[in-house]
Amino acid sequence: MRHTKQKERILQAVRTIPNHPTAEMVYDLLKPTNPRLSLATVYRNLNLFASQGKLLKLDIPSEPARYDANVHPHAHGVCDVCGMLMDIQIERYGDFLVDLKKYIERREDFRISDITMQIRGVCAACRAAAESAAAGTAGNAAAEVTEEAEEELKAANG
Ligand SMILES: [Zn+2]
Numbered sequence: 007m008r009h010t011k012q013k014e015r016i017l018q019a020v021r022t023i024p025n026h027p028t029a030e031m032v033y034d035l036l037k038p039t040n041p042r043l044s045l046a047t048v049y050r051n052l053n054l055f056a057s058q059g060k061l062l063k064l065d066i067p068s069e070p071a072r073y074d075a076n077v078h079p080h081a082h083g084v085c086d087v088c089g090m091l092m093d094i095q096i097e098r099y100g101d102f103l104v105d106l107k108k109y110i111e112r113r114e115d116f117r118i119s120d121i122t123m124q125i126r127g128v129c130a131a132c133r134a135a136a137e138s139a140a141a142g143t144a145g146n147a148a149a150e151v152t153e154e155a156e157e158e159l160k161a162a163n164g
């Protein structure tokens with residue numbers, strides 16, 4: 007019973023924490039109210055949920071694995087500057103991956119088990135921060151910059 011509750015809390019934490027948490031982020035969230043929880047238990051359960059298809063495990067080279075409560079096929083973008091991991095919705099992404107798999111297997115002697123697409127770039131907040139720094143207004147760089155503010159910056163910069 008206790009273990010079932012603990013498992014539910016771990017799964018729930020991944021759904022609650024925005025931006026695809028790591029095992030440590032889940033642990034940090036739950037630890038204060040679950041003093042007997044260990045990081046090993048969090049890892050074990052996250053990987054169990056991933057193997058059961060209740061979570062997606064996202065392996066990013068040279069970074070800790072991230073977990074995703076959204077198990078519907080979607081792509082991910084990773085910010086080169088701050089490491090932010092965002093969902094990128096691509097229409098008919100699941101079908102696209104099936105087509106890509108068939109396409110590759112028709113041409114190459116290679117049986118595909120999984121395709122992970124990693125889309126790297128720079129997020130809006132980091133671009134805005136870089137633009138204000140370049141414009142010499144780093145002092146009032148906002149953490150979160152709206153699209154309007156970005157447009158204004160572009161206009162101001164010519
Ligand atoms: Zn960023």
Ligand SMILES: [Zn+2]
Nearest residue numbers: 074076092093
């Ligand atoms: Zn995602």
